[in-house]
Amino acid sequence: MRGVGSSRAGRGRGSWRSSKRHLWLLGLMAPLSPFVAWLLVRAFGLGLFWAAGVLLMAVVIPLVDVVAGVDKANPPDEAMTALENDRFYRWCTYLYLPVQYAGLVFACYLWTTAPMGWPERLAMAATVGVVAGIGINAAHELGHKRPTHERWLAKIALAQSLYGHFYVEHNHGHHLRVATPEDPATARFGESFWAFLPRSVTGGVGSAWRHERDRLARRGERTWSPRNDVLNAWAMSVALFAVLIAVFGWSVAPWLLVQAVIGFALLESANYLEHYGLLRAKLPSGRYERVAPEHSWNSDHLCSNLFLYHLQRHSDHHANPLRRYQTLRSMPEAPQLPAGYATLIWLSFVPPLWRRVMDPRLLAHYGGDLSLVNVVPGSVVAPERVSAGR
Template sequence: MSAIAPDVSRSQATWPMYLPYLVPMLISSAATVLVFTNSSVVGWGFVAFLVALQVLEPILGEDHETYEWKAPQIFVRMMQFYSVGTVLTFVGFLWVMAHAHNGADFLGIAAGLQAVTGFDMLAAHADDGWVQYFVAMLLFSITSSLGTVAIGHELCHRLHEPLSVFLSRLMGVFTMFSYYAVEHPYGHHLTAATPHDSSTALRGEGIMAFTKRTLKQDYEIVWEIEKSRLENLGLPAWSFNNRLIRGFLVELLVIVSVAAITGFLGLALFAIGVIQAHLGYKAGVYIQHYGLVRDPDEPIEIKHSWGCTYKVTNWLTDGIGRHADHHDVPEREFWNLVPHLEGPQLPAGYMKMMGLSRNKKKWEDAMVPLLIEWDENHASPAEKLLALEANEKSGHPDLLAHARRQRAELEEEGLLPIAQTA
């Protein structure tokens, strides 16, 4: 896969530089240990670690370098190890809720663990209550969500590695993301920064409105992709050949299994975990292309994604912050991605920006000036018209004022269609 390496000057990476990319592995490993052992030490350590990541994101700052890695296969093994931790965490959730349901030792895990290590898992969970149930739910939700849209995102692009693709789809099943492995490479990568993309938020659109609008759109896009693919093969859309239908069937099997193993309480908490995972996913994609516009007939360029070069962001998400280069060369492994500082950049790391997105006013205070700058310095003539339309629909005072200036400038330059000058 060396042919996908960028043709840019690269610094030689040292062995210690591999260590920060262990962050996802530490999360899934800690989640696995916590859900099985109920250890308060591990639990508070897990919380402290997540808080530390948020604190360190702005402190450690950005990294604008691209590196030559001597042993990149280490990164692949890290992602696969993370996947194993995600599977074990989900199994741990099933065990906790099955034990709460009827006192069962699901799969004989407690007995096996005690026989091998001497650890009494039943005693550790003897006093489980709502706190432990919610912790188990959050752990499987967090690891599966991160496993689908960060770690799994990278794995699903490794089409030359069946194991990587399988692990990506497996992690997605736990939180009902089976559509993602189709929608992302065959939908989003073709339609980004257009209204046809379910991962592009519109100007003036808050995160909850975006989530509500695009949850259904995700499935509609995958249905159209599969319908078109199967029609080209001379096969019916309503068949087992349809990957969306297959995904639904697998997810139905998961739901039935969760209900049978854990009862109503386990199923209810599973549903909450799934919802939380999807909300987290939408918060992530909301910031990646927010407000950017593109002529659907023109190719995706660097300017159609918000870049982020914060170190912690890219350690945690396996390089997703270098999003523009990923769209430019989807097959390029995350460790080879180029920062492209000439493109639009987020003003902070992903964790802070995802937090800001929960408050529409604070989000727009940060992003509206950047959108205006994008219109003035990045937009093509066709995109200036699309940006004008987006600004006029946004409802934001600053974008509306900008739209009036845009309209006057476009009329003066003769770029505004006659129909829009009336």
């Protein structure tokens, strides 16, 4: 289905309109998955459907990606300003939040009233966790924008996953240090996802806290204050969980924690694959070269891009972090993933399979020159892995 997003030229200036325009509403299927799970269980009586969110991410989207294929079409330059200012696309992300929280409340209701055993409750927690994980991506889109209300919406979206510090770290840490050994959110060649996960989580928290501490110190303000964007984002999570526990009882607390962990683990799995092994060169000055398209893995698979607000056009995002998702461009010079995130996230959970698929691609990107790769410090790479990339 190449060309789904291609332009439809009209007779006058400004008449271009994206053929993907209304497809972005499909992204709301993710936060609707707790309701879909309930309907499927009622209709078919099969407890497996409590995991509808996981089935959406692990089965439905990858299959549709295969059928729909890739979409490499970019909007014409003359349409970029009008497309950027089209408020329809903003509402596609805004609407994610009320549906996200309606699903969370509904899940709490089901955990306390529906005839579920612990496997069914765990399956529902996984579904809600998928919603939280994609919600972090909605927060990612909103948190990069200048309007104050969008930045607050980003914090609200992050509250469900206990990951409010991401708002600070991603913008002021990751975007500065991406594709360097100093970035905790850049995975290294030979590093498994399970080794990367704790390094990225702890490194991100520490980096966000240091940024806010230093920012407030420069302004002569206290670190422990409501102006600390890490603290006020975390406070939203505390308030949210406290209200849900007060309404539904302590029995929902374990499942709230489980869904939060699943949510931020999905976010970190996306981090893992976005820059795996990629490295910016150091200049004679000691500084790193500017971020370029070759420092992010990209994917133009249509369906997963629709659900992730073009996150897979990651090179353009790093080049233009304020650019809204609908205007992000496919960049052929960037290294390309063999599938969409919805497929590769699950592959990353199995390190031998991940390395079998991705290591040759990474080494081929650098012509087999291991000195250009972001390698795990002190690791020894087998010669056949280097030759595999030639």
